[in-house]
Amino acid sequence: MSASIKPRLPKGFRDFLPETMLKRDYVINTIREVFHLYGFEPLQTPVLELRETLFGKYGEDAEQLIFEAQHGRSDKDPLAMRYDLTVPLARVVAQYENDIKLPFKRYQIAPVWRGERPQRGRYREFFQCDADIVGVANMSADAELISLTVAILRKLGFPAFTVKINNRKLLTGMGQYSGVPDEQLPDLYRSVDKFDKIGADGVKKELIERGISDDSVSRMVALLQTHGTGLESLDNIEDVMDRFPAAMEGIRELREMAQHMDNLGVSSEFYEFDFTTVRGLGYYTGPIFETILKGETIGSISGGGRYNDLIGMFRRESLPTTGVSLGIERIIDLMDDMKLYPAHISGTVVQVLVTIFGEETQSASTKLAAELRQAGINTELYMDDGKMKLGKQFTHADKKRIPLVATLGADEIAQGIVKIKRLSDGTEISATRAEAAAKIRELLG
RNA sequence: GUGGUUGUAGCUCAAUGGCAGAGUGACGGAUUGUGGUUCCGUUGGUUGCGGGUUCAAAUCCCGUCAGCCACCCCA
Numbered sequence: 264m265s266a267s268i269k270p271r272l273p274k275g276f277r278d279f280l281p282e283t284m285l286k287r288d289y290v291i292n293t294i295r296e297v298f299h300l301y302g303f304e305p306l307q308t309p310v311l312e313l314r315e316t317l318f319g320k321y322g323e324d325a326e327q328l329i330f331e332a333q334h335g336r337s338d339k340d341p342l343a344m345r346y347d348l349t350v351p352l353a354r355v356v357a358q359y360e361n362d363i364k365l366p367f368k369r370y371q372i373a374p375v376w377r378g379e380r381p382q383r384g385r386y387r388e389f390f391q392c393d394a395d396i397v398g399v400a401n402m403s404a405d406a407e408l409i410s411l412t413v414a415i416l417r418k419l420g421f422p423a424f425t426v427k428i429n430n431r432k433l434l435t436g437m438g439q440y441s442g443v444p445d446e447q448l449p450d451l452y453r454s455v456d457k458f459d460k461i462g463a464d465g466v467k468k469e470l471i472e473r474g475i476s477d478d479s480v481s482r483m484v485a486l487l488q489t490h491g492t493g494l495e496s497l498d499n500i501e502d503v504m505d506r507f508p509a510a511m512e513g514i515r516e517l518r519e520m521a522q523h524m525d526n527l528g529v530s531s532e533f534y535e536f537d538f539t540t541v542r543g544l545g546y547y548t549g550p551i552f553e554t555i556l557k558g559e560t561i562g563s564i565s566g567g568g569r570y571n572d573l574i575g576m577f578r579r580e581s582l583p584t585t586g587v588s589l590g591i592e593r594i595i596d597l598m599d600d601m602k603l604y605p606a607h608i609s610g611t612v613v614q615v616l617v618t619i620f621g622e623e624t625q626s627a628s629t630k631l632a633a634e635l636r637q638a639g640i641n642t643e644l645y646m647d648d649g650k651m652k653l654g655k656q657f658t659h660a661d662k663k664r665i666p667l668v669a670t671l672g673a674d675e676i677a678q679g680i681v682k683i684k685r686l687s688d689g690t691e692i693s694a695t696r697a698e699a700a701a702k703i704r705e706l707l708g
Numbered sequence: 709g710u711g712g713u714u715g716u717a718g719c720u721c722a723a724u725g726g727c728a729g730a731g732u733g734a735c736g737g738a739u740u741g742u743g744g745u746u747c748c749g750u751u752g753g754u755u756g757c758g759g760g761u762u763c764a765a766a767u768c769c770c771g772u773c774a775g776c777c778a779c780c781c782c783a
Contacts, residue, residue: 274774324781327709347783379782380709381775389783453781543782566783590783620741650740657743672741686743 275379275387282610289608290419290595291372294392297415298370301407303394306369308351314341320350320576322545328378330387344376348393349573349586356397357577365398365582372591384562384593395586397574402516405550405569406523408587412554412565413533415589420603423557424564427537430517431547431568433500436510437538440503441483443475449545451475455487458539459555463488487538494521496536516550546570550585556597564597565589610664614641615683615703618656620672625651627676631669631696638700661686667706669699 272278279287295305311332318326325346332342345351348371356363372392381387394411396404409426416424434455438448454469461469463484470480489500497514504510517536524534534552542551551568567587575581598604617632619625632644643665645656653670660668671681681699684691685706694702 271774328781375783377782380780382777385783391783563783588783592783618742653741654739654743659743661743668742670742674741682742684742689742689744691742 273387275381277386277388285608285610285612286598286604287591287595289604290591290598291390291392293418294415294589294591295370295372297411297418298394300414301368301394301411303368303370303411306352306355306371307373308345308348308355308371310344310374311342312345312351312354314343316354317343317346317350320573321346330376330378345373346377347375348373348391348588349395349570352393352395352397352586353574353584354577356574356582360578363397366404367397368394369397370394384596386592389592392589392591393586395584397584398582399585400571400583402519402550403523405516405552405585406520406527406529408567408585409520409524409534409552410527410529412552412587412589413529416554416564419594419598421556421597421601424533424554425557426534426552426554426565427540428517428520428534428550428552429536429538429540430513430550432509432513432516432549433504433538434513434541436504436507436513437483437486439507439509440486441475441479443479443483447473447475451483452541453543455483455539456541456543458487489538493531493535494518496538497521500538513549520550542566542568544568544570546573548572552587562593563590564593612641613643613663613665614707615667615669616643616645616656616660616663616665617669618653618671619645619651620653620670621651624672624676627671631671631681631699634696635669635700635703640700640703657686667703669703 314331317329321329329346330344332344334342352369352371356367370393372390374388375391376388378387379385394408396407409428412426434452435448438445438451443451450473451470454466454473457469458466466487467480467484470483471477475483486500486503489496489503497517501511501514504514540551540553542553547568548571549569551566553563553566555563565587567585569583569585571583572581574584615635617628617635619628629644632642635642645651645659647655657668659665666686668684668686669681670684675681675693680693680695682691682693683699683702683706690706692702692706
């Protein structure tokens with residue numbers, strides 16, 4: 264052996280050891296079940312796309328964060344690692360036009376790569392979890408995504424959260440109302456988006472620094488703070504905005520959404536219309552939404568919106584599309600902080616450890632393990648090259664948090680029984696080989 | 709990309725220019741058919757890496773790498 268290399272990972276990349284993977288799988292499986300419940304179906308696309316597929320879609324700043332990929336002996340097809348799941352979706356929809364039935368409801372849970380500087384809850388490799396509806400122009404699709412988001416977060420056990428809903432058209436109208444020139448709208452949005460973080464005064468200050476007139480800023484900020492519960496806030500803002508067709512269209516869409524959400528049974532405690540919600544991505548064209556946890560400052564745990572023009576980048580005619588993305592990395596961290604994982608998720612998938620007394624009883628233990636597996640019990644058969652010390656085997660079970668230990672020595676074998684001990688409280692019972700699996704289920708509760 | 713901060717045993721941390729330590733873990737024993745609790749013992753280190761200052765550096769200085777935090781941006 265030559266001198267070993269120090270084991271390390273590329274910046275912003277992570278390993279997930281089994282204990283962590285069990286939690287991640289729980290979250291992902293729970294989300295997948297709800298996707299199925301709403302009739303979304305899985306899609307998988309490659310990790311690598313052609314460079315030309317990704318470039319020119321995200322804007323100049325974001326483009327610098329795309330990982331490019333090389334193959335040693337060929338530069339014929341420049342490649343890049345996928346940056347999100349939305350552009351690949353757009354490519355798929357355009358590429359398989361004849362095979363895809365509209366409306367197309369797909370979900371995808373997969374890693375994406377961004378060359379950003381890592382921070383808490385922010386990595387260079389992270390999982391995105393997207394559900395999109397392609398081919399539906401009306402607001403029933405957007406409302407269904409809100410219902411889906413609420414159902415997932417409730418199923419995961421989050422006690423208090425709010426989906427904040429706004430509309431890009433309304434933001435456009437607000438820009439017009441306050442007299443901000445079109446080319447400054449992105450700046451305006453960026454500042455408005457920080458409303459929660461820096462407050463009304465902070466936003467005012469930033470807008471003035473960006474060269475927007477005092478008068479415009481005051482009008483804008485007053486408008487943003489329009490409050491009211493549910494539809495009331497829409498009524499309030501409509502009175503002010505009735506001269507701006509874009510804004511009125513946006514308000515109409517939000518009303519339509521509210522109607523659909525009501526029919527879907529989404530309780531109004533889980534959403535609100537918030538005119539300071541912006542979303543960073545430039546391609547949104549209609550309703551936008553993001554979810555925040557009440558009393559947490561970690562940022563949003565889901566986000567999404569309508570992007571009716573994106574698919575047109577790969578296709579002669581675009582298709583109306585709306586989608587939601589769940590921030591599962593943040594969700595997974597928060598589940599830990601808030602202790603939302605069910606008890607059975609922690610530690611191991613193993614339900615029982617079958618111990619081995621010694622060489623002469625090894626075959627009996629092995630057969631027992633086979634029987635238990637046949638009966639559907641997750642079974643670990645102890646393995647060790649050294650002396651089969653029973654204490655060591657119990658220690659192993661304890662460390663791995665395996666709930667039950669089965670022992671059979673010469674005495675038990677002679678009587679045709681097996682002893683099963685529950686480590687949590689020390690309960691130990693005897694069972695015949697035939698009834699062992701049933702007794703194990705009982706002890707597991 | 710900009711600014712700040714931290715880096716010492718497997719892990720959590722102490723040692724503020726003068727012998728590198730504790731807790732916890734790991735391993736062994738008390739207990740050769742029973743873990744977790746208790747007691748005894750053993751094991752623990754290129755102080756991230758490279759250079760400099762000094763009689764003397766974990767400690768001060770420079771560089772570098774990595775983590776974290778804030779900004780930018782975003783999930």
